[in-house]
Amino acid sequence: MPKVSEVCRQVRSKVAGPFWVTMDLMFDSQESYERYCQSPALSAENIGRIYDVDAAKVMHFPVPNLHVLKISYPRKMPQGGVEERDLHSGQQYTYIMDLELG
């Protein structure tokens, strides 16, 4: 099974306002997009588990014309708090790069 990093030309993450994070998985082809966009590895449950947030609040937005899957989830802690380590959430995507997509 390929990893996210092997079927995406780019993956990025960023804050979407102080309380949300959004990740864009830009697949390398229409084929990869169609095949892996709905992979269980990218499910709300799994994303919720990886980022330690409520799965019910994880949102998926498939963008077929761009071969992009957008996943948004609430920040575990608001931006800039006591335990802040990634203010822009710009490094958060790295934790899904090795996920194996079934």
Place this chain on the structure above:
Amino acid sequence: MTTSSDFSPVKIYVPVGSLGVGIFPEEVEIALSRGPHAMAMDAGSTDSGAAYLAKGVSKNNRRAVKADLELLMAAQKKASIPILIGTSGQAGGDLNVNWTRDIVLEVAEELGYAPKIAVLYSEQSPQIVKKKLAEGKISNLPPLGDLTEETIDKCLHIVALMGPEPYFAALEAGADIIIGGRTSDPAVIGAFGLWKGAPPAACWHAGKVSECGGQSTSMTTGQRGVFIEIHEDGFDIEPLAPEAKATVHSISGHLLYENKDPWRLTEPGGVLDSTNSKYEQLTDTKVRVTGTRWEPKPYTMKLEGASGSLFQTIMIIGITDPNVLAEPQVFHDRMVSVLNARALSATDAEEGDFHISVRMYGWNGVNGVPPPPDTPRPREIGAMCVITAKSQEMASEIAKACNPYFFHMPIRDGLELPSYGLAFTPADIDRGPVYQFELNHVVSVDDPMELVRMEFVDVAAVRENVDA
């Protein structure tokens, strides 16, 4: 406002993703040669955190903001078209706005002209926000819960996110330069077209796509500008740098950036819906966008508030000790436990008064989650100890108590006393308050100007005062 029947295409020059990032002078020339009707951009956002709202200071340095204003105001003077600036001074609070206003006045003086300057304030007093709360006019946005008076009191500054209407009022009054407080980015860029009666969907969508300047083009940097032309069916967008291109991919893809939902954007007074937007490559460098919808909604303004009621002191060490590198997680866990015990035994602080975290850069500093067991040992680790307490004095006192342990704790008993790599003396750094955003709520208003104050600056009078 004109009616749509006598509407003719509106051309807007967006010089830069954020005022002060650095406008390219040659782009201003190119833009002016295309006959824009207005120049519009934002000067900030919440991305860089709550400090700028809490402290009322800009993120960009004064000289850089002034340099951009010099270029734009020279263009304003030459072409007699208005400049619209949203979210002035990074956060758009009153202090941020006034800081920007003073630079504008300085540049006007240096250019030897007296533009009509409108200033739009949208900072809110705690009393007003509490009154709105009591009237049931404030509702929460996920993931936050209901607003409380206690949260309002924690905020050092609160702003309401303006829509385009206050800019209409300033334009109506003949403003040459509009210095806006906190504003929706698409609203400030879309404002001129909306004021001229251009289709709302095209104005808002054009504003959204160009809010980061050229970032939506092949230049992928907010330091570049774009030129937009809003017509009856949609809008065209093109970068200004000669080597840059707007492509269907870059323009349609920009709605993904920093947005939770790529299709529907809630704005003051409506929702921008790009579900059925069509993107067409008009030329090598220009894209046409049509089919976007605007759904009018009851008027709400988003509230943003920044608090700073906790304080931090930090210490940093560099570690190449092989005993630590062999077991970074063991070292981390022992350190956290030793420092917590030391804080309790050597200061007056009690459990719950403080928080200590140790971030092991080179190991798991960015997220703090223990890496898998087969992770290779790092070459070196930079460890940052972050002590948070209710006062700066307490954070500082705890840091001093922890100092010998953080710098010299062996990974296990019985080893020689190590000394980890220190770069500074003194080694503890009082970092100041922890600034946080507290609000994620919207307030309903009867009128878009209800929570906005508009003032005009009389340049001549300011000069007389200075001269006197």
